[in-house]
Amino acid sequence: MATTGHQQANQKQPPPAKAPSGHATTAPGTTPERLFNAFNAHAQTAAIKTAVELEIFTAIAEGKTSPSAVAQRCDIAERGARILCDFLTIHGFLTKTGANYGLAPDSAMFLDRHSPAYVGSAIDFMLSERVMEAHAKLTDAVRSGRSALGEAALEPENPIWLRFAEAMAPLTMMPAQGAAAELRRSGEVHKVLDIAAGHGIYGIAVAQQNPKAQVYAADWKNVLTVAQRNAQKAGVADRYHLLPGSAFESDFGHDYDLVLIPNFLHHFDLPTCARFLNKVHGALAADGRAAVIEFVPNADRVTPPSAAGFSLTMLAMTPSGDAYTFAELEKMAKDAGFTRVEISPVELGVNRLVVAYK
């Protein structure tokens, strides 16, 4: 029988806390095991990063399912293969039957290099040295209320955004097609601006679903080489135009019927976002829309977990960014002159689509 230790791990967790205030509610039988596991959570990151780097998931997908076969395929020690694969089984990313490993459905779809939905490259950005350093200095960030790394990432042509564009494109394919389909329901668009396009995947998806659309991609010049390459691959290069420079300073032109703002606002504070949205407002045609794709926590700021948890990433990585609630996004858009702001019920992975009407 296949074993997934992950289930047992969950069963060991104590029931959710019910304490309504700060008073300690110690309970007999309470153990420190869950805290011990949280102290060790970094090992899960290390294990999955190592497995992606060494192509463990790809090896198992190829039928190399024993420690010795994995070791031979990946050019690693058999002891290393056995211990790493056991750890990935404990956490539910692999299954184990006897001494042979299998892939969990999400590992098979997203971490096998031969899968069209492979997203393993995301670790190059999500677990870059910069990200790890920022989290190593989280205590300083909580003390000061801002990243301990300074503002370097927001400077012109920082190579981190080139890495973002190259690493994060695969993870964005499905959400981008979903956003483009949802936006298409309100009618075809003809002139589209994609802000901080990065890999360009959002604007390219809109180009694919709107055959007459001309798409203008704004980002640092070095990053736009990635977007242009992706536009060529997608067969929309003849309708794809580059606007290199700072999104805050460059001239966008005007008469856009759609401006895409995917995962951009969370880097800045609310007044800066409002000022930026005012610039977007000016670039839109009279019946134009701005489409904000963002991590949008509920008003409680603790659900849904992935969107709400992104706030800590912004504390660690930026001077004053955040994961904004819908009420905050609505306020900044209205402060910028938009008349109506709506959140789409469609879920784009861990993101949501918020549309602001001019």
Place this chain on the structure above:
Amino acid sequence: MATTGHQQANQKQPPPAKAPSGHATTAPGTTPERLFNAFNAHAQTAAIKTAVELEIFTAIAEGKTSPSAVAQRCDIAERGARILCDFLTIHGFLTKTGANYGLAPDSAMFLDRHSPAYVGSAIDFMLSERVMEAHAKLTDAVRSGRSALGEAALEPENPIWLRFAEAMAPLTMMPAQGAAAELRRSGEVHKVLDIAAGHGIYGIAVAQQNPKAQVYAADWKNVLTVAQRNAQKAGVADRYHLLPGSAFESDFGHDYDLVLIPNFLHHFDLPTCARFLNKVHGALAADGRAAVIEFVPNADRVTPPSAAGFSLTMLAMTPSGDAYTFAELEKMAKDAGFTRVEISPVELGVNRLVVAYK
């Protein structure tokens, strides 16, 4: 109503994998969210470490439950307090009601500095720079099958063991009392040896539960200062004796009726453990017992999760250590000359008690 985002996080995970082999079993509706969360697992470590360092749990236990009250008590930014506490709520370590936070039962018992069961100091060892470096180099360790750090930790008087002794004592109190009670059931002991005593908590618990016992603590000289201090605090210093030096080389003496070997064997390979147990065998009286306290995974090596997962820690941190199954512990003890080996049904936190009879 109190919200714990943790529950939702679990609900979002896909069902456990059923694939019996390496064949990919992609399923419609499979999302990368769980993998994305695993990439980000290190943030959970960073958040709980930061919260312990800044005494966030202690502040909330004192009734400072709003972001501004936490910020004032902990001398941190209110934005930092709010985002960190939200993140801890998402992962179930805090609760949130309106804008006020509360403690989960295990956070209240183990992470409030005023609690007698406080274990926050464990991060000084479990998340030391050495541990973080070892996990940052996990890919190298899996490749070579041994820690990328070399053998330095096993050298004489390495300060890491002083830190271990100081940081890990609180986490050990309950398991040590449990082990001593279980061992006491077979009769009172009089001469006890505690191997690599560290904080000394296991030997001290035996001394407390056996009023006539003389306890000999073996460890590096620098580490034994911590054990001696703990013996004084526990009121057993007059029956507590120090045996400084390497456990492999020093003269233990003889006629012990109990030798404690708590969390020591996992640092070494199986033949080394067998040789060491043979030395212990020689130091025991004719009816003596060796009590091995260890992480003991089941034969499948993936359950129970915390014990089985410890194998990765040993891959990252040691040249050839491991979390040994009962069959392996039994083999090394029998190779060393012991006649009978039993595992106690008692659970000592994430450890188990294995008794080898001479």
